Amino acid sequence: MLFRGRLLAAAVGFPVDCNRDVAAAAVRWSAGMRNLAESLTRFRPLQTVLYWIQFIIVVSLLTFPLTVYEGYSASTSTAF
Numbered sequence: 001m002l003f004r005g006r007l008l009a010a011a012v013g014f015p016v017d018c019n020r021d022v023a024a025a026a027v028r029w030s031a032g033m034r035n036l037a038e039s040l041t042r043f044r045p046l047q048t049v050l051y052w053i054q055f056i057i058v059v060s061l062l063t064f065p066l067t068v069y070e071g072y073s074a075s076t077s078t079a080f
Contacts, residue, residue, distance in 0.1 A: 029058065 037050035 030055075033058070 033051055033054040034047075036054065037047040040050060041047055
């Protein structure tokens with residue numbers, strides 16, 4: 001049972017990740033984050049760092065519910 005729960009979470013996780021990235025591009029979140037980083041500094045390497053910090057925060061917030069579900073399903077399905 002534990003194997004099925006983890007397999008299901010992995011099978012659902014990949015399409016969710018792909019859709020998240022496509023949606024971020026479609027609604028221009030990525031461009032907005034890039035523009036914000038460019039407006040904060042003119043130093044290109046720092047712009048890249050600022051963009052990735054924003055990207056990691058957004059990805060973490062968007063994938064948090066699935067991460068919680070994966071942990072919950074793994075902890076509740078340990079009985080055989």
